[in-house]
Amino acid sequence: MTTTSPEAITSPAAGLTPAAASGPAPATAPEATIADARERIDVLDDRIIGLIQERMAVSAVVQRTRIASGGRRVHLSREMEILGRYRDALGKPGTPLAMTLLELCRGRI
Template sequence: MNATTAPAAPAVHQRAHERAADAEWTGARTDDAGRVVSGARERIDALDDRIIGLIQERMAVSAVIQEARIASGGRRVNLARETEVLAHYRDALGRRGTSLAMTMLEMCRGTV
C-alpha cells in the first residue's frame, strides 16, 4: 500500500468535546449531558494532574525530613506527627479523609 491507498491511522485520543455525543464514553443519554460530562471530566483530569504533582512534592519534602531526622539519630517516622496529619484530614474530609491520609502517609514514608 502506498500513502494514497493506506487507511488513515486511527486517532489515539479524541478530544473530549468530540466524544461528547458518544453515550458509551460519557454514559450520558443526550448530547447536552454528554458535553457537560465531557467538560467536567477534562476538569477532573486537570485536577488529578495537580493532585499527583502535589503528592510527589509532599513525598520529596517528607524524604528531606526523614533524612534529617535519621542523620540526627532519630527515627524515620514520627507517629505523633502522623496522628496530627490523620486528625487534620479527618476533620476536613470526614472518616474517608482518614483513609486518604493513611494512604498518603504510607506513600511518603519512603525507603530513607
C-alpha cells in the first residue's frame, strides 16, 4: 500500500498550499458561476423558442378560423391589447418585443 505524505499533497507542485488544503472550500470561481448561468440561459432560451413556436401555431388557427368565417386575419384591437400587456409587464422594451412576436405570429397561413 502506498501512502502520500501531507507535504506532497500540499506542495506547490501539487497546486495546493497548506492553508488551501486545510481551510474551507474556496467559493465557486466566477468562471464556473458564469458557465452555470449561461447553461440556464440556454435552457430558458430553448423553452422560450418552443413557446413562441407554439404561439405561432395557435395564432395560425385563430387567423384561419377568422378568415374562414369572413373576418379579417389581423384584429388590431387585440394586437393593441397584447402590446399593452407586454409594455405593462416589461416596461418600454416590452413594446418592441411584442411587436416582433406579433410579426412572427402573423406569418403565412
